[in-house]
Each structure stands twice: as C-alpha cells, then as structure tokens.
Amino acid sequence: MAHKTDIEIAREATKRPIQEIGEGLGIPVEHLLPFGHDKAKVSAEFIKGLNGNENGKLILVTAINPTPAGEGKTTTTVGLGDGLNAIGKKTAICIREASLGPCFGMKGGAAGGGYAQVVPMEDMNLHFTGDFHAITSAHNLLAAMIDNHIYWGNALEIDERRVTWRRVMDMNDRALRDCVTSLGGVANGFPRQTGFDITVASEVMAILCLATDLDDLQKRLGDIIVAYRRDRSPIYARDIKADGAMTVLLQQAMQPNLVQTLENNPAFVHGGPFANIAHGCNSVIATTTALKLADYVVTEAGFGADLGAEKFMNIKCRKAGLAPDAVVLVATVRAMKMNGGVAKGDLGREDVEAVEAGCPNLGRHIENVKSFGVPVVVAINHFSGDTEAEIAAVKTYVESMGSEAILCKHWEKGSAGITDLAERVAEIAESGVSQFAPLYPDDMSLFDKIETIAKRIYRADEALADQKIRDQLRAWEADGYGDLPVCMAKTQYSFSTDPNLRGAPVGHGVPVREVRLSAGAGFVVAICGEIMTMPGLPRVPSAEQIGLNEAGQIEGLF
C-alpha cells in the first residue's frame, strides 16, 4: 500500500473554523484574534482573566538522543493529544513554532507527521502569525539603538570592543556569521566586528518564551546585557532605552497562537527557542494558558531528554512553577538499532541483537527522568518495518528498567493508534504519583549546577573548566546572578560532548569552553563543544525545489 505524504494528508484534512476550536476551550470569539480562518491569537485580556481556574494535568513528551532514523517526538505529542481527546479527556497540545530559515535549507515540517499533524502546515513553516518576525525586529532595533548611541557620542561609555549584542535574521546565512559593520566613513559610525545569529538563537526569543506577561516581558528585555564598559561594568538594554519599544514590537507576539490537529483538537503553537544555547520549549504563557483551559496539556521539549527534558524541568518548570504529571519518552526500534551500531542503510533488516545493544541509551533516559520524581512511560513510535521480535526486545528491556513501553501507531492511524498510551498516561497522571522536583536548588553555586547536570544526567566523571571560566561564574554570583539555573549547550546526539558517541557512554568529561550570561532570559549558558548559532544552506538547498504549483499550492517545502 502506497502511503500518502504528510502534505497530502494535511491537505485532505477538514479544518474547523478556528473560532469553533476556541469555543471548545471556552474562548469567546472576541478574544480570539484571527489570522486567516485557521489560526488565531488568544487575547492578553482573556488570559489575565483565567488566573482563578484550576490547572489541568501536564504531560511532557521527550525522546532518546536523536538519530538519523527519526524518532517522531512532535508526531507523538500530537498523536497523544488526539488520543487523550479520543478517550474523553479535554486535551490541548503545546508545541514550538518552526523557524523559517531552515525550511529553505534541509527540511521543513515541525508539525508532526502522518495522521498526527497540526494544520495549517504550510503557514506554520513560513510566516505563521509573524511572531518570529516580531522577535527579529525587536532584537535588531536594540542593535541599531546601540550603534546609534555610540554614533551620537557614546554617553554610556560603551567599550566598542565589548558589544555582546549581535543582530539576527530568520535565515540560514553563513555569510552573516562574522562581519565588520559601520564601514564607509564618518556618516556610518565606528567600524567594529560583529555578526548575525538565526532568530531562534536570540535572547529575545528565550525571553518571550519565559515571560509570564507583558510587564515581565519588558522587565526581562530591560535586563538584557548588551555591552560592557572599559571597567567591565555591564550596560543593559534598559540603559539604551530600548525596552519599551521592544515590548511594543512584541505585544502581539506574546499572545499564544491557537491552531488544530487533523482531528480538530486544539493546539497551541508558540515560541521556539534554540535547544542548545536556550531552553528549547514552547512559551510559558502558552503552557500556562492551556493548563487553565484544558484538563490535559501535552507538550514537548527539544532534542533528547538529556537536553530538552532536563531544561524543561530545571529551567521552564522551575521558573514558571510548573510540575509535569507524567513523562512520555519516545523511542523507535530503528533508533535503538542505530544506537546498537547499525548503519542507516541497513535498518531494514531485522536485528534483535542490535536493538538490545542500543537499549541502554533509552534506559539511561528513563533513569534520568525518574530522578526528577516524575513517572515515565516509553512510547514505541511504530515504523512499518519493525518486527514483532524487535518490538518485544524493547518492551522487555524497558520492563527490566521498572518502566513500561507501549506500541503506538498514531502516524498510521491517528488517535485510534495511540489509545493504549493515552489510557495509561491518564491513569498515571490521575494517580498523583508524580513528585516533581528540580535536580538542583537555586542556591547551589553555578559551577556545581553545571557539574550536577554533567554527572547526574550525562553520567560524566567531571565537568572541566579553566580558571577564567570559574572566575567568570564567581563574578556573576557576586553580581547577584548566582541563583539562576544553567542552560547546557552541547551536542544533542550523545550524552557526552562527542556527537559520535552513541548508546550510554561513561567515563567521559564535560569540558565547558565558554559561559554566557542571558540576564534577561534568566539563565547562565554553559557551552560544551561547537555550537552553531547561524546555520548555513547545503550544497543544494531545498529552496531550489520550493515553488507554487498550478493550483497555487506550495511544493517542495516539506
């Protein structure tokens, strides 16, 4: 049987008017700002009025370390949302928005797959409701105001060599990574070396995703450190007087976006910070709003559980006062085989031994999630080539870890394929067994926080950092930033900092190459390995194939 493509399935969907989807959550039409007929923003005023509501149950979907085999974390998030609705639980999903730039490079599609998708898929991969454009504008306004301040006399005494605020663009453009600006003479300012990051790497993105309301947003924007003086004292966005105008540019972007799944269930799609130099979760305001409106909220975190779930727990939940009631850990037979040493081209052959050899990667993630006090269920996202024996091997392994694995066929069958998982998740969540606590207390020293994650999550022997980095961390502690959580930036492909080290490595060290203070977002970034904050396009970018067909439909984006 020839399978339909994701986009074919999405185009066959019968979408309901977004007002009906909102109505199902109790959002009056006047509080839904429509963007077309199938997208809307929820008004700030309505959200403010929800404070008295009780919170629903919060389910986090995370995964093993990503492999080229594909895990289907978003697909499972969407599927589980539909599955919970199908068994009578009023459920909303909360996922991240897609970045436009990468869609013109390698891939589009951050909206699930098969019969577990969020629509309208095209819009979500392009401009959507303009949130990322607003973030780009706010970020670059601040940059322009900094250079403008220097140009007109530099009353704040900014050290031009120590302007840390770069510019951003939502585009994969390696040419902009490193550049010299303000050339061309007196009228254009003082030349200096700087560069561009992709918009999702902007601290403004992280701030928007952690802010609880517009007041908090403006405060955090003001707290951004943009440069230093010669005496190393920091200069804030507030000193540049940019925080008010940035807030105005972001006012609408702060309102969560509502769309729907193929099964017409509500989906909040809002925010999308990098999962390495930032925390990689959808916005706090979308999650807290969804929790006030639905009985269940299914959300996801970036990359594997070692990065995404850790940050979800230690940064997002800690700061927003959230506590997950259950965690679903997505694994596939194929990914287990790759972790067990099978090459991508050989995944089609049954290999129970390789599955078993790869399972310790899954096992360690199970242990890690449990260490936050949260119950975990493994979802085996079914691929048609999986054999009974391979599936059984994963299940047996998971049981040996004191957990359970449930086979899910939502990609092929939508909610009907994931009822077992939905039932089990509901049972766990309603049992109240979760006793969530972050991994480390606020008052632990910054370096100890890094080392705690390195040892307890990555299972490294130690975190390594030279004196300069340790001094910097102590200096920030002296400046009052010691109670911030840390945000680890390392490869997503391994527990270690070596992307080629699959499985469940031990005995490694975690070298901290650099630390950065995101004072507005409210975390200290520990960079462990090469982190690319502005991607490039490949030799044959997908943009070359993207275009409109004769029916005016978009081709090649997915």
Next chain:
Amino acid sequence: MAHKTDIEIAREATKRPIQEIGEGLGIPVEHLLPFGHDKAKVSAEFIKGLNGNENGKLILVTAINPTPAGEGKTTTTVGLGDGLNAIGKKTAICIREASLGPCFGMKGGAAGGGYAQVVPMEDMNLHFTGDFHAITSAHNLLAAMIDNHIYWGNALEIDERRVTWRRVMDMNDRALRDCVTSLGGVANGFPRQTGFDITVASEVMAILCLATDLDDLQKRLGDIIVAYRRDRSPIYARDIKADGAMTVLLQQAMQPNLVQTLENNPAFVHGGPFANIAHGCNSVIATTTALKLADYVVTEAGFGADLGAEKFMNIKCRKAGLAPDAVVLVATVRAMKMNGGVAKGDLGREDVEAVEAGCPNLGRHIENVKSFGVPVVVAINHFSGDTEAEIAAVKTYVESMGSEAILCKHWEKGSAGITDLAERVAEIAESGVSQFAPLYPDDMSLFDKIETIAKRIYRADEALADQKIRDQLRAWEADGYGDLPVCMAKTQYSFSTDPNLRGAPVGHGVPVREVRLSAGAGFVVAICGEIMTMPGLPRVPSAEQIGLNEAGQIEGLF
C-alpha cells in the same frame, strides 16, 4: 479649543468588523483572510474572478514639493475618499503601507490625520499584516542563496566583486550600510564588501507593487539581476533558482490588505516602495482590485508631483494599463509661504505677498499634470491659522493658471469638510474629459527618456551624464531593456537636484550620477544626487519614548 491628537481621535473611532467593510464591496467572508477583527487580505482567487467587472474612476492625489510645513497628502486622500462616499459615490481608497524602521526614528503615522484617518493606526505603523517582513525574507533568501552558491563552488562563475544584490532590513540602521561579510575562515565563505538597504528600497518591494498576479510576480523575481560574471554577463535570480521559493514567501503578501477609514469606508493599504529609487505607489493589484469593486478609487503617489505623479503616470499607469480620470493637487497656504521664503517659525503671521511669491511652485505642478492630458483640481488643505486673504490669493493664482482651487476642511470635519472637492472631482471624472497619455513612448532611447523628464517636468535646460553612463544605457538597450521606463531618483524638495532651491527654478541642469537596472521591477533608475537607501536613527530616536501604558495602549509611536 484644544484639538485632540490623531491617536486620540483614532482610538475613539467605532470600527466595523472588517467582514462588513468587505461586504460593502461585495467580497464574501470566505474570501477575506482576517488579521484580527479590523484587517483582512482579499483572496487571490476572488481577485481572479473580477476580470469581467467594469473599472471605476481613478483619482490620483498628489502634491506640491514637500516642505517642513506639511501638506497632508494622505490626509486629503482619505478625506476625499470619505467625501465621495458621503455624496453617494461608492469609493475605496488605495494607499501605501508604512515602513516599520522610520517609526522608531523620527515619526510614525502614514495613516492620515485628524478626522481623515485610516485605522487601525497602531498596527499600520508596526507589523500590519506582515507584508514587509515577507519582502525582507524573500530578499534575504536570495542573498543567502547567492553567497551559498559561491561557497559551494560557484558553478555560475559569479564575479564576487560584482554581486549587486545586497541585503535588507526594515530598520533604520546606519551601521549596516556598508559592511564586510563572510569573515571568520573557510566555513563562512569568501569575504566581500556589501551592505544593507531598508526594506522599502528592495527591488522585491517594487516588483510586488507592479506585479499583476503570482505568475507575473515569479517571472519578475526571476528577472532580477543579482550579479555579473567577469565577462560582465548578468546572472539572474532565476539562475540561482530562488524565484520559486521567493514567490512562496510572498504568496500571502501579494494579497491586498483591506482596512477602513474613521468613517468606515474601505481602504486598501498595500505595498510601499521608495519614491526615489523606486516608483513610490501602492500595489497595482490593490488599485486594479479596488477599481473592479468600487465606482471611485482615490489613490496617492509619493513626494511631490514632479516625482510621485510623474512615476505614477509613466511607470505604474503605463505598465498596468491604468488611466487617471482626475488629479487632485494638494497645497497649503503655509507651504506656499515657505516656497515664498518664509521660515517655519514665522508661518503664524499673515503674509499674502509670500503666498503669492510661493505659488509658482504650485503652478508648475498644475502645468505638469495637465501635460499628461489629465484634468487637475487644487485642494487647499486648511490649517487653522490660514487667513481669508491668503486663501483668496491661492485661489486667484490657481484660476490664473486655468484651474481651480477648493478649500478643504477634512482634517477638522471629516467628509463634511470636503464635500465641495468631492462634488467637483466627481463632475470632472464623469465628464470623461481626461485624455491620459504617458509623457514619452516606450521606444524612445533611455537617455532621451531621462532628458524628457528633466526638461518637461523639472524644467531643466539639460540632463548631464558622462560617457560611461551613456554607454551603460546603450548597453542595456542592446540587451533588450530599451523599452523600459526610467525611474528618477532625486531630491523631493525641489524641481531641481538642489534641495534648497524652492519655488519654480529654471536654467538648471540635472546631473545623472549613476544608473541602475531594476530588471525585475522593469525600470531603469537614474540617480541624480545623494540618495540614502538605509536611513539612520536621530540623536534621540523616538524609540526611546515608545512603550505600553498601563492600559496596554501604545504610547509615543505617533
């Protein structure tokens, strides 16, 4: 009596749901893509179905050379639209979208003023429906693909010194005017000197505003010349394979935006190309759509009639097959005084002699517009300090030119203040007296086209250009671009190229410093004087005062 500010008046407006405004034009709800409750895009499918409709009457609003006294061209466009509706003519207005960048510098507000405004004013000065963001993305995708092509081996043999395609940002940021990109080593490409323009200066903006539909848009995008080889042969966006993806990014932006005036009449606000290096009019698709839906369409062109109206006639009307039925030329007593030599601080004193001394600027614009075969009426946009004698002086002068001037109080009174003008404009338009023809034929040589405009519109003795420029124009003629119109880039403050030369100068020369080919937009730009394509922020940017007040309203933007 204390006057209310524009924003106070706008906030007191009773807006109708945008669906009702669309209904008044016969646009079904399913063909209006809403953006909030007060903005919408008209679907491409609906527009395609309008081909059989008859066209309404087209009225162009233009002005004398702008002075610091302010003329109120947009205000008069909006007022006249309301006035025509008030006397029973079904009228839509068509104006340009505002650029975001300048709002954070000196001024906001491209939406009219007083009781002649288009709403929602805040949105129109910020992200609106995202069109400019889409243009920025499409422009910069092409730029990224060019550098990416060079990076991966440069199969097209682009001469890296001759990449003409720069990047854009919708921000006033002088630091980006001139920069060196691709620094940082092998992974980041080949360093080269380039820069950023503001988004409204993008050729993509001009293309969007001249394209008749999506097919035409894609063809024009493909026609953009992005670079040259060492043998000087051009490389097109089509060669880079960027045209399809750019069209996808612009698909929604090509749909005209519908909003409303304070009097709930329909206003299309779509596109906003620079009025110097581009043609300075709203989109062709908005104007042609409005003409199919309304009996009258009132539109405007950028700057004074010497630049805006000339380009409206010679570029937009020529290319889109449009013909204005009447032209309204906006003047003010204050601007006449400034043209007569009065300083801005002294405008409060009655000075009939100065008014008379300034009138020849107005007179020349009247003659110029008539030279296109189009009847012209002067609208005196009333200011409270104007005296009877001063107004009479303008009227007498205009009569001596064989035309007529009508006093308009739309700023103060809305449509009730502009009924006389509306009645007269309707009379002229319905008389069918207009016999529009462009100033020069397609087959005139490019340099002769420039000289024709210089002599007949600017009243210069000659156009000056050195051999290199004349050779370039001849080379383009040989390459098949000889039938394009020319787009003059000169100061808007004078008929001459000297911004300080007010009134109606004679005996001057027009030096052409540079020529550029906008092959996608379809015109040759003749640059006469310093033209800034990336503005800077002032010493105290208005962004410093912009913010949200306690009611969540935007302060300081206007």
